[in-house]
Amino acid sequence: MIHPLDLDLRAIVRLLHAGKISATELIHEALATVARDDTFINAVIDISRDRALEEAALLDRLPSEMRGPLHGVPLAHKDMFYRNGEVSSLGSKQMMANVKTQTSSLLRRLDEAGAISFARLNMAQFAMGPTGDNPDFGRCRNPFAHDRISGGSSSGSAAAVAARYAFAALGSDTGGSIRLPAALCGVVGLKPTQNLMPTDGMMGLSESLDAPGPIARASGDVARIMDILLGRNVYEAALDAPRPVVRIGVPSSYYCDDLDGEVATSYQAAIESFIALGFEIVEVDVPDHTHFADLADVIWKPEAAALHLHTLQSAPHKIAEQARARLTQGLATSAVDYIRARQLRSAMLAEMLDGPLRSCDVLLTPAIRIAPPLAVDVAATGAEAMRRNLEGITAFTRPLNFLGLPGLVTPAGLASSGTPLSIQIIGRPFAEPLLLQLGYLFEQHCKHNRIRPKIGMA
């Protein structure tokens, strides 16, 4: 018999609605799993146990007709979404007295749908860092291979969902911070189109590039969360729509350059799966996107530096060395370069829509160029070494933030190290329903997203 925490979100909601399991029983299971396994993973910063149990008891008393689309579902989120009266650490122990006076719209909508958001999750300090390391709370480990990186900056979100603590989690993506940890931890992550999601009540990193979004174990679950977060009824409905007639573009350059062998093999297998599903595959020339990542740096770093300038001036010790270095870099950007980089977004997006995304409906790429690295191999050992490692991890995710395009990552098999490999599906602006439908069909066909990590044995 399948353990309830192994079910996907939509399946557990059906059981909760039918009264086959209670919200109280389920949250006790989630709490026990965290207590048993988080010594291995380190995904959790804090648990709101009493509030979670109170909410579960209230939900269990609700008549069935009042039960929402996330009734009784345990969720947990990156510790940068604010809740009135509670602390939000932003990944820094120096911020543990940071009690918030507002609640994020995204959390409120999940609450209203009946979810129980019971834990605040580990993250890169101030959401700066793609590896899952945190100098204050420690490294969030990959549930599939604990010596490998979990990815970041929404490291705890992806690890907690993979480790079956929560059925879904919120993350935020400024350069890949949803997609990278989702890809490395073998779960599904969606970076929505720029400006689609409300960003009130959450820590900003870059007002131009930030995109909050969901992480779950199936595209269908992500679709449900998206409908709830945006008060719509389109994303989950798209899953069961007739199979779309779309052309899937396979880049002949950049996104297939310098791939690790295992990444290339799983990517090719994913292409063949989509062919087997009846989709037309077309080869698409993609211009070199290397400079998109560089241009993104010219935008997000000064924006982040402006947000944290007061702390840099008055209490720089509150920011750990690696994050402080990146903020200080942001101060080095000239105003002219910043404005020109932002202007270039228009020109580059127009080129992308008129070029690669005119000859196909979506682009299919690997999520990450390299196989999941060991944590010791991505330590910040120096300027050039760190830059090389970061580029290897983020080369395929950062261009989307610069262009504002949506991207979905979903698992595509395991590397020989036992860690997940993933694909990324890139769409035109607001193509999230199509991306989720394609992810859903791929997952139904391949079932890579069903692979469960063995916590404590990895």
Next chain:
Amino acid sequence: MSEAADREAAASLHAARRTLKTVFGIDAEDGDAVWFAREQKRTSLIVPRALANQTSLFDVRMSDFDALLHSPEGRYDPPARS
């Protein structure tokens, strides 16, 4: 490293510390000043390189990005919630 290179690095570090103090009011540690100086040099190359293939940005405004994002060819119009 040669003596000249040493002198250049020290001057660059000194300039970075002075800029961080006078412009931003930050008493930077040496490590941070090094990051600042390196990034100043790097960033100044990024935009010109990206601009090499652009004929002109005179007609482009930042608000064009949002307009393009919401243009009919990019825009997905969801039906109203029932």
